[in-house]
Amino acid sequence: MTTTLKSVDAVLVGFGWTGAIMGQQLCDAGLHVVALERGPWRDTATDFATGFAQDELRYMWRHHLFQNVSDDTLTIRNNVNQEALPMRHLGSFLLGTGVGSGGVHWNGQIWRFLPTDFLTKSHNQQRYGKKAVSDYDLTVQDWGVTYEELEPYYDQFDKVCGTSGKAGNLKGEIQPGGNPFEGARANEYPTPPMPQTLGPTLFGKAAAELGRHPFPHPTGNLSEAYVNPLGAQLGACTYCGFCEKFGCGNYSKASPQTTILPYLMQESNFTLKTECEVLRVELTPDRKRATGVTYVNSAGEEFFQPADMVILSAYVLQNVRLLLLSGIGKPYDPKTGEGVVGKNYAYQTMSSVNVFFDDKILNPFIGAGALATVIDDFNGDNFDHSGLGFIGGAYIAGMVTGGRPIEMIYTPQGTPAWGLEWKHAAAKNYLRSFSLSVHGSCMSARGNYLDLDPTYRDIHGRPMLRMTFDFTGNDHKMSDYLTDRAAEVAKAMNPREIKVNRRTGSWSVVPYQTTHNTGGAIMGDNPKNSVVNKYLQTWDVPNVFSMGAGAFPQNAGYNPTGTLAALAYMSADAIKSRYLKAPGPLVRA
Amino acid sequence: MSEKNLDRRHFLIGTIAAGVAGVSAGPVHDGELGAPPQTFRGAVPWQEGTADAPPEASGSGYVYFTPAEATFIEAAVGRLIPNDPVGPGGVEANVPFFLDRQLAGPFGRGDHYYLGGPWPRGTPEQGYQGRYNPAQLYRAAIAAIDKYAGANLGAPTFAALAAADQDNTLKGLESGEIALDGGVDAKSFFAMLLQNTKEGYFSDPIYGGNKDMGAWKMIGFPGAHYDYKEWVSRHGEAVPYPTVGLKGRPGWRKARS
Numbered sequence: 001m002t003t004t005l006k007s008v009d010a011v012l013v014g015f016g017w018t019g020a021i022m023g024q025q026l027c028d029a030g031l032h033v034v035a036l037e038r039g040p041w042r043d044t045a046t047d048f049a050t051g052f053a054q055d056e057l058r059y060m061w062r063h064h065l066f067q068n069v070s071d072d073t074l075t076i077r078n079n080v081n082q083e084a085l086p087m088r089h090l091g092s093f094l095l096g097t098g099v100g101s102g103g104v105h106w107n108g109q110i111w112r113f114l115p116t117d118f119l120t121k122s123h124n125q126q127r128y129g130k131k132a133v134s135d136y137d138l139t140v141q142d143w144g145v146t147y148e149e150l151e152p153y154y155d156q157f158d159k160v161c162g163t164s165g166k167a168g169n170l171k172g173e174i175q176p177g178g179n180p181f182e183g184a185r186a187n188e189y190p191t192p193p194m195p196q197t198l199g200p201t202l203f204g205k206a207a208a209e210l211g212r213h214p215f216p217h218p219t220g221n222l223s224e225a226y227v228n229p230l231g232a233q234l235g236a237c238t239y240c241g242f243c244e245k246f247g248c249g250n251y252s253k254a255s256p257q258t259t260i261l262p263y264l265m266q267e268s269n270f271t272l273k274t275e276c277e278v279l280r281v282e283l284t285p286d287r288k289r290a291t292g293v294t295y296v297n298s299a300g301e302e303f304f305q306p307a308d309m310v311i312l313s314a315y316v317l318q319n320v321r322l323l324l325l326s327g328i329g330k331p332y333d334p335k336t337g338e339g340v341v342g343k344n345y346a347y348q349t350m351s352s353v354n355v356f357f358d359d360k361i362l363n364p365f366i367g368a369g370a371l372a373t374v375i376d377d378f379n380g381d382n383f384d385h386s387g388l389g390f391i392g393g394a395y396i397a398g399m400v401t402g403g404r405p406i407e408m409i410y411t412p413q414g415t416p417a418w419g420l421e422w423k424h425a426a427a428k429n430y431l432r433s434f435s436l437s438v439h440g441s442c443m444s445a446r447g448n449y450l451d452l453d454p455t456y457r458d459i460h461g462r463p464m465l466r467m468t469f470d471f472t473g474n475d476h477k478m479s480d481y482l483t484d485r486a487a488e489v490a491k492a493m494n495p496r497e498i499k500v501n502r503r504t505g506s507w508s509v510v511p512y513q514t515t516h517n518t519g520g521a522i523m524g525d526n527p528k529n530s531v532v533n534k535y536l537q538t539w540d541v542p543n544v545f546s547m548g549a550g551a552f553p554q555n556a557g558y559n560p561t562g563t564l565a566a567l568a569y570m571s572a573d574a575i576k577s578r579y580l581k582a583p584g585p586l587v588r589a
Numbered sequence: 590m591s592e593k594n595l596d597r598r599h600f601l602i603g604t605i606a607a608g609v610a611g612v613s614a615g616p617v618h619d620g621e622l623g624a625p626p627q628t629f630r631g632a633v634p635w636q637e638g639t640a641d642a643p644p645e646a647s648g649s650g651y652v653y654f655t656p657a658e659a660t661f662i663e664a665a666v667g668r669l670i671p672n673d674p675v676g677p678g679g680v681e682a683n684v685p686f687f688l689d690r691q692l693a694g695p696f697g698r699g700d701h702y703y704l705g706g707p708w709p710r711g712t713p714e715q716g717y718q719g720r721y722n723p724a725q726l727y728r729a730a731i732a733a734i735d736k737y738a739g740a741n742l743g744a745p746t747f748a749a750l751a752a753a754d755q756d757n758t759l760k761g762l763e764s765g766e767i768a769l770d771g772g773v774d775a776k777s778f779f780a781m782l783l784q785n786t787k788e789g790y791f792s793d794p795i796y797g798g799n800k801d802m803g804a805w806k807m808i809g810f811p812g813a814h815y816d817y818k819e820w821v822s823r824h825g826e827a828v829p830y831p832t833v834g835l836k837g838r839p840g841w842r843k844a845r846s
Contacts, residue, residue, distance in 0.1 A: 427675050
């Protein structure tokens with residue numbers, strides 16, 4: 001039996017970064033908002049206090065803050081000729097759950113995409129010809145939004161987080177010490193960049209000697225204490241080296257908990273319900289309007305929550321699945337290329353280079369999620385791709401997120417994985433090694449998509465999401481070229497030796513790579529090529545909005561959170577200034 | 590505690606009551622599955638005494654491994670991480686005890702594994718596709734490896750082999766060249782055993798391994814320190830902090846007495 005609840009102005013499905021942003025924005029506009037989160041409540045003092053936050057086994061390897069896949073996972077395969085099988089254990093990506101979700105256990109790497117990243121198809125086609133954007137069955141698109149339109153909202157997110165960094169382009173003027181390739185910023189970062197440890201410092205020197213343009217990584221691990229516009233207070237980072245995969249016990253990492261919830265949770269028109277999983281969005285018989293959502297709580301009780309607006313603010317994979325399960329938009333068919341829901345799933349193409357010294361102590365345990373010196377010379381279209389056979393690029397970061405010993409001991413090329421030789425290599429190199437991360441783009445392609453699995457079902461009896469994905473020739477060529485550029489910097493650091501970890505073969509679910517899944521609910525300028533318009537409003541059901549990186553038509557060579565947060569703020573602005581006055585499509589199809 | 594009656598919530602209550610960092614027994618906050626639904630309005634909720642403190646391994650001896658299994662595990666862990674003056678071996682670091690408690694607990698039961706069927710073998714890229722949870726996989730694999738040693742290497746068990754033959758057998762499991770009976774995928778088991786062994790070697794001592802923080806001392810990891818601000822800009826200097834775990838270090842106890 002389903003209990004029907006009192007209607008609200010807006011229901012949020014999922015309560016991580018985009019849920020918190022939309023909740024705060026819509027409550028400030030006077031709306032009554034209910035957020036439904038399938039995981040538990042989480043706060044700093046209770047769930048990741050400094051007394052026990054630095055526990056590599058529990059959080060990283062036993063997945064204490066991650067989505068528990070035992071009753072709901074997804075199925076995976078590399079191509080349509082394979083049978084998709086369940087992801088039985090987390091590996092390649094570490095999905096979030098609970099209040100704050102991935103915003104609790106992210107690194108805090110806050111990036112803006114390049115102006116040309118929003119014009120992936122038209123820009124590259126104009127500069128390199130039609131083949132550049134169609135080889136390898138690429139299906140890249142323009143976003144339908146420009147960097148200039150998004151800039152105020154990137155700025156808004158920076159101010160909420162207190163992002164630490166150095167601007168490289170202020171209102172068109174290139175600034176020394178920042179990223180000279182970035183799009184123009186209206187304002188400097190709210191807080192100064194983090195000071196760097198020895199490894200990133202050596203990386204920056206070597207990169208500069210090669211003529212590159214090193215700068216400190218923009219970070220949500222704060223360099224100094226900060227009070228944001230919502231009155232939330234963050235402390236200065238203590239470099240404990242437990243950010244990614246961990247919650248910050250020190251209130252130093254920007255997260256929904258540290259930046260928005262202290263304000264939002266006190267709003268009388270906001271209600272949060274935890275352990276409540278939304279099963280589907282309910283539509284009117286003509287399927288043109290959502291009436292609300294049906295959810296089930298951890299006690300097994302089912303409810304219908306009527307709402308004037310439904311905001312899908314869960315993770316990419318859940319948002320796409322809910323669209324498919326609810327019949328919103330036409331599912332994508334890779335055979336015909338028709339349909340849009342599930343289209344252009346993309347990921348991140350990662351590789352690395354390890355550097356080993358004899359004579360330098362690097363203290364890798366002094367780390368932070370975004371403690372790095374970076375070069376952006378070979379990202380996006382910051383360099384001439386003529387004759388290279390690929391589009392896109394990567395940032396290369398000399399990064400120390402920490403020195404957690406189960407995960408982060410680097411051993412030289414040819415070292416066995418166990419035995420005395422391994423132990424000796426670990427003992428010799430732990431304090432004296434360093435890793436360069438190559439954080440590459442992933443261009444969408446015809447065969448990479450999301451749909452519903454025909455065989456496997458979750459605990460509620462719903463089909464699991466099926467992911468069909470492999471890296472394309474474009475990704476491999478890009479990654480090889482970029483990994484070579486990273487190896488050049490590594491050698492210029494004058495180490496004893498280096499080890500190059502290329503991105504080879506098919507995508508595997510086993511080794512951790514990154515939780516940057518994108519696409520499947522992509523944005524665009526018309527309903528034929530996209531699920532949502534530039535305000536993240538679904539074309540087919542105008543009172544349903546789909547947040548997050550699902551809107552990315554392909555993935556750029558940066559971490560996604562800055563961009564998906566900016567998109568959420570832009571959506572909220574359009575809802576407040578236009579939609580509420582005249583509910584209906586914000587862009588005419 | 591047997592495997593069957595070790596309910597996760599009781600496990601947490603029991604170990605919190607046993608005393609981790611001054612946390613008293615109280616309403617258990619479960620950071621994972623199965624908490625009751627809650628509604629929050631008007632305030633940031635916070636409740637005294639509900640910190641989600643970690644579950645500590647306790648007791649001595651084996652509760653999951655049979656004597657025969659323990660013999661195998663001690664032999665295998667001793668080859669995966671041998672002992673020598675550079676640093677402790679896996680056995681000396683108490684890794685077999687760690688593995689036993691892990692397999693007796695939620696990890697062994699596969700509390701974070703999806704184990705529903707059907708179970709086709711799949712491609713290497715699709716990862717673990719077994720039906721066994723980790724505790725079951727260890728049990729089946731150890732029996733199958735001892736059987737393999739008996740049938741092919743002229744020894745009653747893996748543990749009875751000479752060290753070099755043990756190494757060759759482990760290499761055969763690692764590469765998948767050795768096929769095992771009992772529906773056990775040799776590569777999957779080896780990968781899990783090696784991963785869990787390194788976990789026991791390098792995790793916080795509260796979980797029963799990394800005895801005296803010897804593995805951390807060997808590599809130079811100072812442990813659960815929380816503030817390195819002073820050392821960020823002191824490039825190339827060795828950080829002199831003594832190694833510390835979540836429950837402290839021996840010096841703390843001395844200072845108190």
